[in-house]
Amino acid sequence: MNTRLDHAQPYAIGLFRIVTGLLFASHGAASLFGVLGGAHGGGTVAAGTWPGWYAAVIQLVAGALVLLGLGTRAAAFAASGSMAYAYFTVHQPGALWPLQNGGEASAMFCWAFLLLVFTGPGALALGSLFASRTTASSRHRDDTRPETVAA
Secondary structure, eight states: OOOHHHHHHHHHHHHHHHHHHHHHHHHHHHHHOOOOGGGGSSHHHHHHHHHHHHHHHHHHHHHHHHHHHHHHHHHHHHHHHHHHHIIIIOOOOOOOOHHHTOOOHHHHHHHHHHHHHHOOOOOOHHHHHHHHHHHHHHHHHHHSSOOEEEE
16 A cells, blocks of 8 residues: 555645645736736735735746746745745734634645645656756767767
């Protein structure tokens, strides 16, 4: 049983990454473009306003990168940091526990993205596809170089 689970682990991490990235990007899209119900129940966040507009841009860009598996660790690190900032500046002053202060989503996103920083993208990531192509092309270039003979 453990062997099967170990074999499926990269795919489980990949699906976790895809779902988490999609949900995070959806928050950014809602705030920036008013889709999916818009920001805070309707509308958009005014361009350039601190911190809402910048948070929405981070959510959209980092969420899309994590979803696709491109630069996953760096994008997840930025996303985790933005959610930690959101939790401690917006939610935590209202009450100690996330259940009391409405910061459950911020806390969960923060820890989910921090996990992806350490696990990497898992399977089904575009970054892995590009890395394997780069490795294959560099191997091909190395094979076509003339050997140097040491004197």
